[in-house]
Amino acid sequence: MKTELISKLEELLSRDAGEVANDVRTLQKEYQKLWTLEFEKARQAFxxxxxxxxxxxxxxxxxxxxxxxxxxxxxxxxxxxxxxxxSEQAKNLVIRQEIISKIKDLSKLSDNVGAAIKMLQELQSQWKETGSVSSHKYKEIQAEYSKAIEDFYYNLKIYRDLQEHDLKRNFENKTELITKLKAIMSVDNIKEAERLIKVYRNEWEEIGPVPNEKWDEIKQNYKAVLDEVYAKIKTHYHGIEEKKENNLQFKLSLIEKAKELVASMEGAGMKKWNEATEKIIALQGDWKTGGRTTEKDNEKIWAEFRGICDSFFEMKKGFFASMNEKFAASRKLKNELIVKAEALKDSTDWQKTGLALMKLQDEWKKHPGNGDKEEPHLFQKFRKACNAFFDAKKAHFETVDASFENNLKVKEELLAKINTFTENTSRDELKALATEWNNAGMVPLKDKKRMNDAFYAKLDELYDKMHIDKSEKATIQYKTKIERMAGSESAFDALRKEAEYLKKLSDEINNNIRTYDNNLGFFKHSKGSPLMKEFENKIEAEKAKLLEIKTKRDLVTEELNKIREATKTTA
Incomplete structure (x- = not known):
């Protein structure tokens, strides 16, 4: 594109400089736009x-x-x-001044009208053939010329008929010119309107005089039309300035939005940075379509807006540089987890390997990707290794399920039996039936949840209807809960989470006991203090809770050990 503009400029240089000045300025603007685009692109790449x-x-x-x-x-x-x-205009001015001087001399002739008119026509032809003068001298010299012509016609005794004919024709020409001036009001292109006004004003000055009785009227009409056209042009330029002012206010609002956006990025995460980037680019797009502003403000506000945008992208660059360091550490850790998972994927030690892979999965979850583009690829490799093991485990136990059909039949009978029990059934019978249920062994995986849900729901219902001590009832129901977990599809995971929860609870109670013990130290010399008694009661209450939790943890541990043993047996 630059080469094409250079070729056009070289072509224009072979022509007259005055004729092609506007075309050269247009090429300069186009070239500057291209250069600015290249500059912005290169700077952004930098x-x-x-x-x-x-x-x-x-x-x-x-x-x-x-x-x-x-x-x-x-x-x-x-x-x-x-x-x-x-130089030529100065010479032309001298020639025109000489022509005017000769015309003035002609007006003094009265004895040879025919020769005077002929000489006048020659001088008018010479006037038309003479080149232009400088613009600031044109109006003055043209008025002097027109005045000289009018003086000639009015002062010289020419034939009345010829004079009347010329005056009438001039009136018609000037009337027609006024009509042309009125038509300018419908011209949308202001530059074209300004050009036509200049042409028509020149024509007006070149047309000869009109009848004296019509001069004031046509002169007023001419002036009124000119004023109307110039008012239109003035309104147009006023509108442009008003639009520039509106554009200025719009762009100032974009600057404020950009400032607010930059200020809001303190401590922002990746998601917010990406969202903010879209917003800043949208603001830049709005700026480009916002139009030009007043000349005195245009460069100033552009520099301010560009500076804010540069500041934003500098901050973004710094943020992602720090994120890349974190990503590198996270990728290293996850690659290590992938290596460990791939080393385990072909194992048939279902219990031990399953636990090991679940620990790896828990470790993976502790390090979220946070937008790292490598995260999906790494996770796919990790999941593939995990799925290879768990799919093989599932296939293995599906073949094992076939051997559980007899157990299913036994448990169907036990389920039918418990549905015949009422609130009058003794606790011993319920405990015996529950023991019998647990001893009946595992059932196919597809029936496991259905059977356990139905049996333990009925068991809970019967215990709720029995009038037994709250503590004993809670113990029985908790044991039922643990047995129910042990019979669920994800028994090991559920029991492991319960064990972790109980350990956390136990740790919290031990912390409370230590705190209360420390507080008691403040009252060692205040025997019988109400506060001391209060802390002693709290310690006893916490110890009672600890014993209750220990019982529960023993139940959970017992069930976990059963599952481990069962897994070893079927492996």
Missing amino acids: VDEGGKSKEFEYPKQPEDLKFESLIDKFSKLKKENEAKQA
Whole structure:
């Protein structure tokens, strides 16, 4: 694209500098836009690679130097052209002044009207053929010329009929010109409207005089139309300035939003950084479509907005640099877990290996990915190794399930039996039936939940209806709960979590006891203190809880050991 613009500029330099000035300015703007786009892209790449925006340097390319040299050449040609034009305009001014002087002399002739008119026509032709003068002299010299022509016609005794004909024709031409001026009101392109006004005003000055009795009227009409057209142009430019002011306020609001966004990033995580990046890019898009502002503010607010955006991306770069360090440590740990999982995946020690893999899975969960792009790939490898073992374990126990059909029949009979029990059934009978249920062995996995849910629901219902001590009832129901866990599909996991919960509870109670013991130390010299008694009671209560928890932990440990033994047997 730059090469194409350089070629166009070289072509324009072969033409007159005054004629192509606007085209050259247009090419300059287009080239500047291209250069700015390349500059912004290069600077962003520099920042993305770790550089700081303020340290970025962008050397000019050979094409840029070529284009600048052509512009310098054009500037010299333009200056030479303007100097030449100024010299020619000065000569033309002298010629036109001489023509006006000759016309004034003609108005003094009265004896040879025909020769005077002929000479006037020659001078008018010479006036038209004479080149232009400087713009600040044009109006003055043109008015002087028009006045000289009018003086000639009014002061010279010419044929009345010819004079009336010319005056009438001039009136018609000026009336038609006023109509053309009115039509400018419907022209949407302001530049075109300004060009037409200049053309029509020149034509007005070149048209001769009109009848004296109609001069004031047509002059007022002409002035009124001009005022109306100029009012339209003024309104247009006022609207542009108003729009620029609105654009300024809009862009100032974008700056405030960008500032708020940057301020809100303190302590932000990856998700928020990614969301904020989308927002900052959206603000940049809004800025590009927000239009130009007032000339005195345009560069200033752009520099401020660009600085805020640069600051945001510098902060983002720093954040992701620190995140990459964390990702590296996390990846190392997870690769180690993958190696361990892959080493276990072909094992047939179902119990031990299952526990080992579950520990690895728990360790994996302690280190979330937090947006690391490598996380899905690593997790897929880890899950593949785990699934290989657990799928093999499942297939193994599905074949084992076939040997549990007889146990299922026994438990179906026991389930039917417990459904005949009522609240009048003795506790010994219930305990015996529960023992018989546990001794009946395992059933196929697909029936395990259905059978256990139905049996223990009925067992809980019968215990609830019995009038027994609350403590004993709680112990029985807890034991039923543990037996129910032991019969569930994920028995080992459920019991292990229960054991962990009880240990945590036991640790908390031991901490409470130590705290109360420490507090008692403050009252060792205050025998009989109410507070001392209160702490002693609390310690006793906590110790009672500890004994209760120990009983529960023993029950859970017993069931876990049964499962471990059963797994070894079926392995």
